[in-house]
Amino acid sequence: MTYLIVEIAILLLIAFLIGLLIGWWFNRKGSGEGEQDHALQSRIAVLEGELDECKANRLQLRSQVQELQSSAPAAGFVAASPEELPPDDLKRISGIGPVIEGKLNAAGVTRFEQIAAWTQADVDDFRERLNFRDRIEREFWVDQAKMLARGEETDFSRRYDEQDNES
Numbered sequence: 228m229t230y231l232i233v234e235i236a237i238l239l240l241i242a243f244l245i246g247l248l249i250g251w252w253f254n255r256k257g258s259g260e261g262e263q264d265h266a267l268q269s270r271i272a273v274l275e276g277e278l279d280e281c282k283a284n285r286l287q288l289r290s291q292v293q294e295l296q297s298s299a300p301a302a303g304f305v306a307a308s309p310e311e312l313p314p315d316d317l318k319r320i321s322g323i324g325p326v327i328e329g330k331l332n333a334a335g336v337t338r339f340e341q342i343a344a345w346t347q348a349d350v351d352d353f354r355e356r357l358n359f360r361d362r363i364e365r366e367f368w369v370d371q372a373k374m375l376a377r378g379e380e381t382d383f384s385r386r387y388d389e390q391d392n393e394s
Contacts, residue, residue, distance in 0.1 A: 315339045319375060321383035322366030330357055342372035 314337035317328045334356060336342060345353070350363050363369070371381050380388075 312338060315375070317342075319381075319384040319387050320366075320368055320371045321381070322362055322368060327357060339372040339376040342368055343376045345369050345372075 314332065317323045317331055317337070317339075318325065320339075320342070323331070331337075331342075331353075334353070336353075345368075350369065354360070354363055371383070374381055375384060
């Protein structure tokens, strides 16, 4: 019987030591996670500060946009009437050739700013006038005209200008 008591005591001691080792091992792994948690928490705090800053900037920009919108002229406004300004070469817009340019000029459209200011209703109107299906949208006339009106170039206008200079 003493043999069984000694054997049970030894087994209990071994189980205790195994428990200590397992506890130490988990504790050691957990301490690294605590450092990671701390690093993540400080990164979250930095990002939240940046987010608050962005929100403040957004509010400031929104008020500036509203101020500009209230003082801006109506969309499509051109300082001088198109007749007073020299006409733009509308053929610099991809999809507009000499014939279409002539039709647009006959309809009073001579400037990039005019096409850039087109609404969907204007696009629909000119689609009917020019007997197009979806060419205006497919070839992005309005987007190209906006870029050209700002003095920027499109790939097509750059190629068109190079070809025009070679002639």
